[in-house]
Amino acid sequence: MRYVEEFRDPKAAKVLLAEIEKVTNEIGATKEKPVHIMEICGGHTHAIFRYGLDRLTPEGIEFIHGPGCPVCVLPMSRVDECVEIAELENVIFTTFGDAMRVPGTRKSLLQAKADGADIRMVYSPLDALELARRNPDREVVFFGLGFETTTPSTALSIQQAAREGLNNFSIFCNHITVPEPIKALLDDPHMVLDGFVGPGHVSMVIGVHPYDFIAEDYGKPLVVAGFEPLDLLQSVLMVLRQIRDGRAEIENQYARIVPEHGNPVSIAAMADVYQRRPSFEWRGLGEIDASGLRIRDQYKAFDAEEKFGIGYAAGPRNVQEPEGCECGAVMTGRIKPTACPQFGKGCTPEMPLGALMVSSEGACAAYWQYGGRRAVEAAE
Numbered sequence: 001m002r003y004v005e006e007f008r009d010p011k012a013a014k015v016l017l018a019e020i021e022k023v024t025n026e027i028g029a030t031k032e033k034p035v036h037i038m039e040i041c042g043g044h045t046h047a048i049f050r051y052g053l054d055r056l057t058p059e060g061i062e063f064i065h066g067p068g069c070p071v072c073v074l075p076m077s078r079v080d081e082c083v084e085i086a087e088l089e090n091v092i093f094t095t096f097g098d099a100m101r102v103p104g105t106r107k108s109l110l111q112a113k114a115d116g117a118d119i120r121m122v123y124s125p126l127d128a129l130e131l132a133r134r135n136p137d138r139e140v141v142f143f144g145l146g147f148e149t150t151t152p153s154t155a156l157s158i159q160q161a162a163r164e165g166l167n168n169f170s171i172f173c174n175h176i177t178v179p180e181p182i183k184a185l186l187d188d189p190h191m192v193l194d195g196f197v198g199p200g201h202v203s204m205v206i207g208v209h210p211y212d213f214i215a216e217d218y219g220k221p222l223v224v225a226g227f228e229p230l231d232l233l234q235s236v237l238m239v240l241r242q243i244r245d246g247r248a249e250i251e252n253q254y255a256r257i258v259p260e261h262g263n264p265v266s267i268a269a270m271a272d273v274y275q276r277r278p279s280f281e282w283r284g285l286g287e288i289d290a291s292g293l294r295i296r297d298q299y300k301a302f303d304a305e306e307k308f309g310i311g312y313a314a315g316p317r318n319v320q321e322p323e324g325c326e327c328g329a330v331m332t333g334r335i336k337p338t339a340c341p342q343f344g345k346g347c348t349p350e351m352p353l354g355a356l357m358v359s360s361e362g363a364c365a366a367y368w369q370y371g372g373r374r375a376v377e378a379a380e
């Protein structure tokens with residue numbers, strides 16, 4: 001299989017691992033005094049655990065799992081608002097499957113569906129648009145969720161709805177951006193971060209330059225990475241070499257997919273449809289300036305917040321996380337998922353307490369799937 005198997009070659013992996021070990025030793029990193037490398041993207045967290053890279057790399061490297069899972073960073077209040085919209089009469093609420101089981105304070109979307117709300121899983125906002133065309137007497141709402149990877153497709157669906165003059169289609173917009181939370185983490189005096197593995201899919205859209213401030217203002221290296229094991233090993237090696245050499249640059253390991261300046265069509269669609277919110281709430285990180293997107297006034301007929309008077313249109317709402325939940329600490333890399341007292345006890349994929357346990361990009365789900373479950377069962 002082209003572009004897959006050559007990035008899983010065990011012989012090449014051994015060569016990279018030997019070089020990683022050599023550079024780690026040259027830096028002087030040890031288990032007691034490791035280099036801290038944050039993989040921002042939840043897809044990378046899962047790849048690291050799926051391929052056992054955390055165990056193959058030297059103990060002198062500590063992977064810190066970043067806030068790059070859009071379902072996980074969504075505050076509970078926004079999940080509650082999804083449920084409220086979905087339970088309105090005459091609404092068909094559409095969402096990616098990943099968000100169905102995320103707990104809200106009252107219920108998840110899955111529970112709301114079981115209680116009778118018309119909630120449908122879709123693969124794209126264009127599926128929701130088609131539902132709106134076929135159901136002119138119903139209000140069809142799409143749960144717009146995700147980083148810059150999914151934001152353009154939502155923008156295109158709004159542009160298309162405007163062209164067609166559809167008046168029964170809207171987006172509950174929860175799109176967020178990657179550079180701002182990285183800045184928030186770098187500004188946190190408690191965080192120890194020596195370098196970053198940057199998100200491949202997001203960078204495919206925005207390019208590599210939105211990360212320049214990480215090198216220029218904070219003196220930290222970032223390497224945009226692909227998702228196969230050799231991609232990740234090579235990216236880690238590139239970060240380590242920068243640390244060893246005292247360099248701080250933005251490098252692109254995933255150049256076969258990520259253009260330096262991103263995708264101009266996607267960037268133009270996003271600029272046309274969205275503007276920055278003054279701030280947006282992130283689970284575990286709080287309010288972060290200019291980190292969320294809202295639909296421009298020109299397209300406000302397609303903004304579910306305006307249409308239903310909910311969310312930021314209705315003012316702030318303060319929702320407490322469930323007791324004992326350590327999602328925030330995990331999301332900011334302060335603790336590993338297994339250090340959460342609820343891991344495998346009050347929180348499992350079947351009975352989740354936090355989104356990190358159910359999202360396909362959640363760090364707790366990765367730990368559970370690739371070893372954590374066995375560790376909990378062995379301890380019982």
Ligand code: SF4
Binds near residue numbers: 326342353355
């Ligand atoms: S185990 Fe559950 S409650 Fe604990 S951090 Fe993970 S998702 Fe949150």
